[in-house]
Amino acid sequence: MSHSPLARRVCLILISLAVCNTAMADSRPLTSLEGKTMGTFYSVKISGDLPEDKAHLQQEIDALLEQANNDISTYREDSILSRFNRYQGNDPQPIPGGMADIILVAQRIGRATDNAMDITVGPLVNLWGFGPQKQPVTIPTQAQIDDARQRVGLQHLTLTSNSKGEWLQKDLPSLYVDLSTLGEGYGADQLAQLMTRKGITNYLVSVGGAISSRGVNGQGMPWRVAIQKPTDKENTVQAAVDLQGYSISTSGSYRNYFEQDGKRYSHVIDPSTGHPINHTLVSATVIAKTALEADGWDTGLMVLGTEKALKVAEQHGLAVYLITKTDSGFATVMTPQFKAFLQQEAKP
Template sequence: MMLMFLRLRTWLGLLTLAFLFSCSESDERVGKQEVLLQGNTMGTTYTVKLIGDEQDVKDKKVHQQIETLLQQVNQEMSTYIPDSELSRFNNSGSAGAVAVSQGLERVVSEAIRLGKLTGGKLDVTVGPLVNLWGFGPEYRPETVPSDELLASTKAKTGLDKLSLSEHKLAKAIPSLYVDLSTIAKGYGVDMVAELVERNGFDNYLVEIGGEMRLKGFKHNGSLWHVAIEKPVSTERAVQQIIVPKDNAVATSGDYRIYFEADGQRFSHIIDPDTGKPINHKLVSVTVIHPSSMTADGLSTAMMVMGEKQAMAFAEENDLAALFIVKTQDGFEQQSTLKFVQFLK
């Protein structure tokens, strides 16, 4: 049984992006089929749609290959598997450099790169703060953490305490805890997409817990369409239809996972700079990018930034990003110029 990564991004992927998947039968006019492959991974589900011949998919054992691949990703990066590669690193009391697998190196490298690019807003070491505010596996605190407890917990975090060099990973303090759930599902999507392409399928949709990557066309010759969910907790409704083309899509939001105490609402998304839940009007960020892993990380980082900083960051870095901001009258939708081409 697959075990999940840290809750934060699993929930985001599951709950902040709704998809319009057509479950069509084969279209005899074009002679192609939509082959559906599904399963469980990372504490959530995955869906793969391949356009081609069903017998070809069976002969190549594509579903079995996907299962094996995702098991490997879990064994490398899960914080829920005690003997996973990442768990062993986190539990080690040594500050010495440890050789890591190619997969773990690839994800940590991107996490560090995005952390620097976003000015530390994406920080894969904030797990202790997530737990402190009650969004981890521990029980939620009865009261808001004190300044002293917040400071002592924050001292145990920091991307500057994590280093990767010559295929080896090291931590500056023994208690440093790395959680890759902000980008690991996206990495899994990328790996599955690469796998199906190696098997000769150039028209597909790959989705894991809400993060996705698409290429080519559906069985009827039309482009894949994706629905971004309206950021409300009372219903499931479509905010915007997009056509991502040959790209990945990731959305982050804070409108479903939160708690209230003393009349104040606390989001599950933690700002690494303050050590506290974010507190601004930006409620959803969608990023379109060739890499699902990169889109995954960027959407989280910009959610932490808030609407003004996130928009400026996206424009400065030429990103395709859509922002939904809460206003007195409801919600306001904003996007970068690069995102406009994907709007339906």
């Protein structure tokens, strides 16, 4: 369920949402800023005049994302999250408000997906060789899986908040919290909030496969993004949507994996079994009000598989687009909420 930095780079290039602009005669200045963060890439596109110097804005963006990394990265030993994971006691530990926001969303989506989205699944992700520990690619024994599962579970994590701040508490000393599956969405939201604070009303920002938008592009048209078809061809578009000021995120199971004895093992781990998923859902895209929401839901739905994911999406009124592998290619299904954003769709 967690993504390594390499997985996030692959997601950006191959799975994710590529920017599509419709050309029109009437155009306006378009500023693009790019960089690296969270083991992946970020992109900021601003339509219209900038309120300040471009170089200064780039510095603010980098500083903002650097702070997010210092808070939630499991690849930095001195991050607040890494220190919490090393802590072996059960006293509440102070955490930043942004980190508390991520955990609150994770807990809510975890409950809604019957814990398919579980930010404590790190021991299993590491065991299968997809986490920061990067263990050799070997198939864990059932005893190893059972042992790791004893250290997994959202019920062991408590978030409390009052006028003085936010605290995180665990009742298992070895509980390991991994927020990387939500980090891209959180980063995209942070960029969107920065744009709003600066009075920028036309932008498209992305971190990895999570995108947030507002207003129109350089041609005065709604920002349009493309969902990649899950194939080896990098620029094959499956569907295109106009975001209309919303956010979008895609999770896929078909790029980050290893093979052994002719069997493919996905990086998406099902907490209920301790094994990589083995169903046919290969891509889940969610459109939501925030990138954090979209990023959380797409992971949980990806774990559930097509049938259960669609049921959960319908129960919660989600805008969801699912791509399933079939014997003859791919099949797609979407909720009515997603169809409202859809502009074009290729044959599966």
